[in-house]
Amino acid sequence: MALAVTLIVLALGSVLFHFLSPWYFTPIASNWHAIDTTIAITFWVTGFVFVAVSLFMAWSLIQYRARPGGRAAYQPENKKLEGWLLVVTAVGVAAMLAPGLYVWADVVQAPQDAQAVEVVAQQWNWAYRLPGKDGKLGTVNSRYVTDDNPFGMNPADPNGADDVLLATPELHVPLGKPVKLLLRSKDVLHDFAVAEIRVKMDMVPGLVTYVWFTPTKAGTYDILCEELCGVGHYAMRGKMVVDEPAAYSAWLDKQPTYASLRTHVAGDAAVGKTLYATCAACHGAGGEGNVALNAPKLSGQGAWYLERQLQHFKAGMRGTQDKDTFGKMMAPMAATLPDDTAIANVVAYIATLPDTPVAPTLKGDIASGARQFATCAACHGANGAGIAATHAPRLHGMSDWYMARQLKNFRDGVRGAHPQDPYGNQMALVAGMLNDDADIGNVLAYINSR
Template structure:
């Protein structure tokens, strides 16, 4: 009976891991992030680059080590068993965990907390405030009018065409509220606070170039804030699957000068 012999594996296979590390780390090192047009967006991009850099370095190191072991021990030759102490095993098990905790928790907190404060911290007194309400499948935008006060709303009074937000007609503050569909006009170089509500299901107010993404839930008022750095028209999307028409739930954020914004508001008629 003939004895079957197995051919030794080529240690050159280890080169695959070297190349894999180079391709992956090099690919993420290329500037693939979209432009940023808000003040806090630079900080968010910094956190993303930090995570990609640190985890990419660990991934590349792992590929180098794995490739080395394949090239050294991949010939199929018998190897003498190494005796490793329990202490060494414990170190090799615990140290990587501590390193990952330092990267993912400590590092992210140090870099991310200042950005978090910009997005969810106390807004300045002169911040511009606007309300954006999500419904299947559009964004409704409300401006407080000349009195600077948002009027009362009642969900029971919502009507698709006559009163899409359910403004309470008996409330004087609601008499001058301006309601438009799909267009958020805000000033440049001034913090904007966005009040977010939803009339039906969960939606997600998302402006990619501002690095803004905030979920909004029915029955709850959420807030997000940002400072646009450039005049222009930017995409507003819903990043939460909200139904069959989710793909068409789009709008525009129009960033303009203070004077241009005042002129536009003066040309709008109150909804009621």
């Protein structure tokens, strides 16, 4: 009797929890209401079967409970009952499958006027490619992929010259217009998902999969990888911004094209030498850094990373947090560089400086650090040399005391919290794996040992 009551309470409690629970789907922001309807039908069918089976089991426990003088009847076959079970089961399965097949027919038939957007996944970053004014995407191939050409653009294809390349986790799409996402992965299996849009599709290396949707509500929505793709899977996040058409056009006009990136003029090291005089006061004439002045080593660091950090200081993405004492000192120094050309010039000069070795200042458990660095190595490289394609700077041979401070800042929310610093946001998530200063010391000790 107790077991029968338990089954009844479980069945009724599950139904009440479903209807009274505050947790349910996020509000939809696209045309895919049919997906919600299909899931709701599945809930109704499986819910009805669950309640019916639970109540039948409870009834059977009561009806056929052991009683004095009671005897069970052996009935190995019952064609009538089997027939009913076959029909009811077939109807239930069809009720769940038919709507899904109907919706899938729409999912695989993107409208002819849908705007094509290529989404490129790589541990643990998102990047995007949009057609230019010709409305056509140029061809790509893995054999063309380099640090300078992370999308693998075919330089001989004229259709790709005006393609818009976005090496950022943030994608903008226009409100009310169909969008077809072409999905490809450069390394392992990923999965592109936006809960509010109701799109989710695997990204398979060597294949191009796709989904389409029409945004119906302006706003910013999280992009997640919903396929376990490695130790940094949880940090693979992005943003989808749905703009009004006018705002989208204005945003698109400001984005770089493949042609503009290829013709990017390198900085002038001779001009940069003069500008560097201000930097040298703290960072040293040779960019070797100065721990007494809290100025890290610059020589040997990737030019792309130095440019980005100077731009972040100028834009207020770094050096504005109250607890970032030394970042606040750097911000006004970066402000002395009036524009991107000046930044490129000073970085070009730093690139000419000799990569002077710096003595390690930290000690730790190298073996423990090696295990923890496995996560870092996926982006920064096995030897900590840095990888431009994953937006990860060089670590080996740089100022370990400075890296220790930055890891603490990331971990404590002092750095990486600015909404326009996606790579800082990602690093803040990864730094959370370092529980205390000892863990930080261990990782840096291992990097110094490489």
